[in-house]
Amino acid sequence: EIVLTQSPSTLSLSPGERATLSCRASQSVDSAYLSWYQQKPGQAPSLVIYGTSSRATGIPDRFSGSGSGTDFTLTISRLEPEDFAVYYCQQYDNSFTFGPGTKVDI
């Protein structure tokens, strides 16, 4: 089973700043199967990025994803107040696994 590690666990930033979130896999992940989700308190997760770099419907272009192999990154270019949340990466390799999450807070 592929294990995902996310860093940092908490990212303290201000609106307008750039956020860079890292997701590292214990072995190589097919780029088509690496996704990112956003979860706000009391809400279900929602899809942000799929296939490493494709934005989900309705996701603004300040969100971007990149990476390959074992290292993947979610970047939020200029944080808006509604972006403060927990972000999870997820991969599929005959089973799904999620990373432990990165909390982006003020």
Add this chain to the structure above:
Amino acid sequence: QVQLVQSGNEVREPGASLKVSCKTSGYSFMNYGITWVRQAPGQGLQWVAWINPYNGKTLFGQTFQGRVSVTTDSNTNTAYMEFLSLTSDDTATYYCARGPYCSGPSCFYFYMGVWGKGTTVTVSS
């Protein structure tokens, strides 16, 4: 629009079983798998299982093999997750989600694009 509506919150005693439903609408039910994910209080996301409604093929997370079953009813476009022998460690919010995309028996795009609001399960004596 695409909707996944889950059954209400539940309380069970240790050792009991539980069945959670996920009624879908707004899309072709047979064209997407249903994935189940749980989240213990204050914790991260944990994959439970997924099912392809086309042929009933299932896949389970290692922790849940043998203790969870997932099924679908194409007449009502509803998915079900049944948990056996609940323990306090099963206290969590359980989400159903649409995905992956499936064309008959073959599935692709292994991500979850639409999620239900969650069913909170409390296991306590």
